Amino acid sequence: MSKALFLDRDGTLIFDKHFLADPAGVELIPGVAEALRHAQSLGYRLFLHTNQSGIGRGLHSMDDVLRCNDRMEELLGLPRPVFTGICIAPEKPDEPSLYRKPSPKFILESVEKHRLDRARCWMVGDREADVQTGLNAGIRSAALCSGKNDAAGWATLAIPGILVFPSLAEFVATLDSEGD
Numbered sequence: 001m002s003k004a005l006f007l008d009r010d011g012t013l014i015f016d017k018h019f020l021a022d023p024a025g026v027e028l029i030p031g032v033a034e035a036l037r038h039a040q041s042l043g044y045r046l047f048l049h050t051n052q053s054g055i056g057r058g059l060h061s062m063d064d065v066l067r068c069n070d071r072m073e074e075l076l077g078l079p080r081p082v083f084t085g086i087c088i089a090p091e092k093p094d095e096p097s098l099y100r101k102p103s104p105k106f107i108l109e110s111v112e113k114h115r116l117d118r119a120r121c122w123m124v125g126d127r128e129a130d131v132q133t134g135l136n137a138g139i140r141s142a143a144l145c146s147g148k149n150d151a152a153g154w155a156t157l158a159i160p161g162i163l164v165f166p167s168l169a170e171f172v173a174t175l176d177s178e179g180d
Contacts, residue, residue, distance in 0.1 A: 001117035002045055004084070006107055006134065008125030009050040011147020012168060014072055016126075021060030023071035029146050031169035033076045039172050040078070047110055048086045051101050051129065055090035062090060085110050101129040104137030111137070120178070124171060131162045142171045 010016040013036075015027045036046060048069070054060045065088055073082050087106035091097040099106050111118055123134025126147030134141030141162045143154050154164045165171040 001115050001120070003043060003120030004045040004047055004110070004114070004116050004122075005039055006047045006049050006110070006121065006123045006139070007168075008101075008127065008130045008147075009048060009069070009072070011126035012124060012130070012144055013048075016147050019054035019057075019059045020068055021054065021064040023067045026068050026071040026075060028072070028075050029168065031167055033078065035167075035169040035172040036076060036082070037078060039175060042175055042178075044175070045084045045114065045116070046082060047106075048083045049089075049101065049106050049123070049130075049133065050087070051089045051091075053090070053092045053100075055088075056092040056095060062088065065090075084114060101125075101127075102132035102136055104133055107133065107137035107139060111139075124168065128157055128159065131159060135159075135161055144168060144171065 007013060013029060013032050015029060017025050052065050055062055073080060076082055087099050089097060089100035091100045097103060110116065118139050121139040122142050123130060123139055124142045124144065125131060126144045126149060131141035131143050143162050143164045145151050145166050151164060
């Protein structure tokens, strides 16, 4: 069985520009490309799981999000496709949803489809909904201080069962010790 990282986009991989619709505005967070390259070298499959309520709010289209994702992959400079699977949840927070985080549906489907070992999977993100998604799916969750929350913010939330890291690079560095 395989291991995987489920990654939020805004505030985790790229700077959160709030309802980003223009690919020219995509900026990688420093160290992200190297961190993902290292995770892949350790055998981790990468999955992207992003809430994009700007679509549901009529602020931009799914095509805008796809163009931003394409620009992100271009900037990463990794062999494509970078992600084994991508989930873009377009719903607004107050709408019924199947995939909007903290729903674990995308992770659960991916675990089954790709024969992933839940004990060797992580959900990584900068918001409470991100880490709660991982916990809801029965996988480990890593909280990053590269976006919405800093260490003090995560401490205030006091979510049991998560680990907090300053950045994606520092999180991925800890994966070296997990071995096979």
